[in-house]
Amino acid sequence: MEFAFTEEQRMIGETVRGFFAEHATSARTRTAMSGTGIDRQLWGAFAGELGLAGIGLPEEYGGVGLGMVELALVAEAAGTHVAALPLLGHVMLTQAIAKGGTEAQKSAWLPPLASGELIATAAWQADPVVRDGRMSGTFSYLPHGAVADLMLVHGKDGAWIVDLKGAGVTITAHVTMDQTRPLASAELVDAPADALELGDIAIAAALAAGWICLAAEALGAGQAAIDQTVAYSRERVQFGRPIGSFQAYKHRLADMVVEIEQARSAVWWAACAVDENSDEAALALHAAKSFAADTAFLCAGNMIQLHGGIGFTWDHDAHLYFKRARSIQTLLGTGAYHREAVAGMILGAAA
Template identity: 45%
Template sequence: MHFALTEDQRAIRDAAQDFLSGATGAEARTAALESAAGWDSSLWRALGAELGFAGLMTPEAYGGSGLGAVEMSLVLEEVGKALPVVPLFESAVVSVTTILAAGDEDQKAALLPGLASGETIATPVWAREGETAPVLTLTPAPTLSGLVRYAPFAQAADLLLVACEGAEGVSLIALPADAPGVRVERHASLDPTRPLATVHLETVAIRPEWILGVPGGAAAALQKSWTVAAGLLAAELTGVAAHSLASTVEYVQQRVQFGRPIGSFQAVKHTLADMMVQVEAARSASLYAAAALDLGGDEAVEAASVAKAWCGDAANHCAGEAIQLHGGIGFTWEHPAHLYFKRARSSSAWLGNAALHRELVAVRMGLDATTPDPA
């Protein structure tokens, strides 16, 4: 595949970079994390309404920009560099993709314009164990009872996309967060910039119009949404790796030891060179995955898994090396290095870790455990 960004795509990337680099400094991020809401609602309004990133992947017929995964991947890489405390990935990527894949025409027309404008925030409420395997059971009534842990930005959401198992199969419910019987409980999490919550459902009566598409017919839509989300989360992880490299290069040029900058030492140069290789390869993998997702087909599934595995490893490697090369300051709570390390750890595990995605690629290549050893 010969790939080069168009002028419009470069403009989107530059707009995201300029805005996020100026609006998400350490003080603003700390203020958002320490606020009662636990996220930055004013920054979300700017991203969603002013820049239009909330509707980037929403078709124009539903009030969005009608762009694709490549454009969103460029924005998400900048998000990974800046770590704004906003639900862009959860609402504008996972939720939009899920509704497009599972909803009927009336449901798309009713739900997507609010998501595209940023006025409505949605988040996926899926099981973390296995990711696409629902832990909730839809009773014939129909009602939902139980809980799902680790729902990202659930405390900010107006709409919860709940996966559940019923007599007909897997269903997806577009559940209003203020529906009777719904309670969201915030809790501490590894990555404070992507806050998590537990969603409690106490005999929640489900209206027929809340069930996306045909009852029991959402398994394929859920898998498609999972694939797109995994492929685009790779772009965010690329941004984490890229920021870790850039901030470390800047630091080692300033930090003096034995009378000269530590960046002049051969061992430090080798480490930075390794980080750069990881970042460049991650960017290639994430952009290839995004382009493949826009084209569709079987290649997109494999490309998304390759990108998620590689970019997750790259982010973990670069964020860890950044802490090491920052020395003592890198271990302090006041320095942002720990936030990038935590984002790398949490996002590389979400939507399937590297081992899972490598296994998926191996199975698609016919190299699963049942394949005889050629030796």
């Protein structure tokens, strides 16, 4: 597969990189971390000024009619700055409704989601009890679940939308490692649940968007870790020389660059394969999520070590990248889960 960005995609990439560089500052991210984990001003500008909360949605529902490649461009830029945005749950629910919802569901939910008015989260591989349109069960590890308005539930027998502000819902916020994407749990007791008409299609679309979002975020975070470490290696002087001139330091940086370039190829392969409905899409998604997440974790860990003492401090941003990378590794399936899926697709019963 040969891949190259279109002129429009290059413009989108430049726009979102400039937007996050200007607005997703370390100070604002840290302020969000001490609150709900969402930079509301950033989210408002992202959804309102840029209209990117509607990415991947048809224009008739308030979207901008773009695809997974454009979503990856946005998520990569957000990951570069560890932006405190509820992007993961948002893209999963919007894609689920767009691909598997009824016209009534699309008309009711997509416009307020596209405008950023509503915040979404998602429960992956849940086991709900559903009777007569009412759902009960406990749902854990909900990204930005404490402030979300809607929840996508992925169960064995279908997919549902649950209003988290409605009756029968109890939300418990948790103190989690990545404070830019805090997790929560939801306890439902006979809460109204709106079943998506095409459950299997909805979940496939939601997972594709979620895996691409996480993989692209990881790519952005890993690249930022490299860039900041390279900059530090030129500034920090030991024994009369910049530390970047030492061979051992160069080797670590070179290893990071090799890994990130492989991750970059995997992310764009996955996004392009989904947009083109390629037969390789499922394989590419599992490969991208696994490889990009592990690469971001490697780069963030090296970033801390190669910054020396300052890299271990709260004041430096290295720990933000490390925590985001570690969180991405576990969300929507661990590396082992995705690698096993890849092995099964390639080797079949021999896996």
